[in-house]
Amino acid sequence: MLITITTTREPATDLGFLLHKHPDRVQAFELAVGTAHVFYPEANEQRCTAALLLEVDPVALVRGRRGDGEGFALAQYVNDRPYAASSLMAVAMKDVFRSALAGQCNARPELAASPLPLEITIPALPCSGGVELARRVFEPLGWTVDATSVPLDPELPQWGASRYLDVVLTGTVRLADALNHLYLLLPVLDDGKHYWFSTEEVDKLVRAGGTWLATHPEKTLIARRYLLHRRELTREALARLAELDETEPEAVDDAVDGARILEPPDKPLPLHELRRGAVLAALRASGARRVGDLGCGEGTLVAQLLADRFFDHVVATDVSARALQIAGRKLKLDRMTPEQRARIDIFQSSLTYRDDRLQGLDAAVLMEVIEHVDPPRLAALERAVFGVARPGTVVVTTPNVEYNVRYETLPAGARRHRDHRFEWTRAEFASWADSTASAHGYRVRLLPVGDEDLDVGAPTQMAVFTRGEIAA
Structure with a gap:
């Protein structure tokens, strides 16, 4: 999995301060899901690019687990985990860029608080909803979205497009906000998570979404997908977001086109x-x-x-x-x-x-x-x-x-x-x-x-x- 973040604000190498990762070093981090590498393909005063590369062992992820939920026995060998920027990449971002996600930078506090010209590239983004959905979730946040569908096989165009997008996001956004957008929206676009799911996901959603999610026109879809279509958890999240937005929860708890229900609706809550x-x-x-x-x-x-x-x-x-x-x-x-x-x-x-x-x-x-x-x-x-x-x-x-x-x-x-x-x-x-x-x-x-x-x-x-x- 690969994501790159580029800025042209001079001196562009200050990006290293914000990410707490020096441009002259290649760093590796051992995570529960694999090994994350941070390096800089380019770093000069005019332009600096940081890359996060996550190496995932898909077999190790399911080894020892009772039932991997993938549908067939070979799924642990034949899947997109090592290549597509999904929820595992969000986990890696949280661990590797923890201070940057929180907007903390003692060396350049004024820079951490300032919007920067950013370009984020995601070469393989799984998206159940295609280019249109990617635009619906990113554009209200100030991003310009340049996305194209990746063909199933470039040599066989008759097979059509895959569910993967090649995405470039450009905008002037605080780096902490940009990272939080990715942290929440990668699993939303994929419409799935590949780690143990608990009710703490509601806290993560509200904490990372903050005020921007409370006012997002697709907040219901985002909440439903992030919470794996669990109706009870979605209601709780929307109520908490409504408090942030001072909007009545019932006004935002409607079904949204594009949300795929994976299980029968729960009984109405008492x-x-x-x-x-x-x-x-x-x-x-x-x-x-x-x-x-x-x-x-x-x-x-x-x-x-x-x-x-x-x-x-x-x-x-x-x-x-x-x-x-x-x-x-x-x-x-x-x-x-x-x-x-x-x-x-x-x-x-x-x-x-x-x-x-x-x-x-x-x-x-x-x-x-x-x-x-x-x-x-x-x-x-x-x-x-x-x-x-x-x-x-x-x-x-x-x-x-x-x-x-x-x-x-x-x-x-x-x-x-x-x-x-x-x-x-x-x-x-x-x-x-x-x-x-x-x-x-x-x-x-x-x-x-x-x-x-x-x-x-x-x-x-x-x-x-x-x-x-x-x-x-």
């Missing part, structure tokens, strides 16, 4: 999973590291917060001692290592009373909590959470009573839970959110959670409060 996904997306978008789940119940959200290393510390509280006991058992507090136990504080607390232990949180979650509070006590909750604890971000979810008519098993006028003291309409929730934000120096955004009905809205409504001085 509302409680959609709700937790929306809350986690809001927390990640806020940048919060120290998070409190206030009214944690039996600890389901707490478990997900602890599983996400993005969050450094989790505070879990509930007014019910029994709920905390159940949460402790489910979280296996007694089996945690000292390091794991140090990441969580769990204790009994009432949100209608001042509790100084809740101060210092970056973000707090009240997920399906406020409707369990008697309306006359809501003012006390507001003072305790927004006035005293004052986290940078507060995420509140509550049922939308207007949606109750869509539940056939729910009697007319009944509430969704026997302990609910009230259930608000969208207008009532918006009024409460606006007045609470205004009274305590917060800004607020309202978002629907779940499939939104044109007449009655979504089943759950969510408010994301951001403290004014933090948001400014």
Whole structure:
């Protein structure tokens, strides 16, 4: 596999500083997928080209694995892994150009932050979608795309074109952005990955895509393909991207032409999973590291917060001692290592009373909590959470009573839970959110959670409060 990166910004050899690889040296890096080589075919003041060559052993990749998923026994010998710039090249880029991907360059920080004239050449790019798809994903990012289809056999033109493209990208782009474009889009165009796939891929997608992916016209296609058409993971990624773009997730969760479904669609996600996904997306978008789940119940959200290393510390509280006991058992507090136990504080607390232990949180979650509070006590909750604890971000979810008519098993006028003291309409929730934000120096955004009905809205409504001085 081969990719070259060329710049003509003088002195062009400064490209070596940005890539942290000296133009006068040939360097080799042993990776899990093979050996990566970095060298410079040309390096002078006017023009400098860096090449990344990845040597892959396709047999070693599948040796010892139960079932290689390639479809036939000889696939480990007959495939395109050593030649086509696929997800394995993205892995190599992350390992070899880690600092450049992050935009870090102590020697030339101003250069790392500046757009550069770049030309990127990919002689063999597998692309399920052809030249048109390559243009659709690269051109919105500021690239001019010169792509031609590689014939199956130059000596037998009647065989037609292969799925491989010879691509040249030209544009004036920050090097870190260019590398992140390639890191995400190589496996997207190939529409496949050749390494162990886990739910951490959502984090990789959001982290590498940042704000450019949130505004990309093909973000749904990119997310679906990058996440191997896993519907649940795609929904989570789109919700998190929507937070970055301040667009409602449901507005971008439509099917996109060209996306190839590889497996039957998943069953619709239960509302409680959609709700937790929306809350986690809001927390990640806020940048919060120290998070409190206030009214944690039996600890389901707490478990997900602890599983996400993005969050450094989790505070879990509930007014019910029994709920905390159940949460402790489910979280296996007694089996945690000292390091794991140090990441969580769990204790009994009432949100209608001042509790100084809740101060210092970056973000707090009240997920399906406020409707369990008697309306006359809501003012006390507001003072305790927004006035005293004052986290940078507060995420509140509550049922939308207007949606109750869509539940056939729910009697007319009944509430969704026997302990609910009230259930608000969208207008009532918006009024409460606006007045609470205004009274305590917060800004607020309202978002629907779940499939939104044109007449009655979504089943759950969510408010994301951001403290004014933090948001400014």
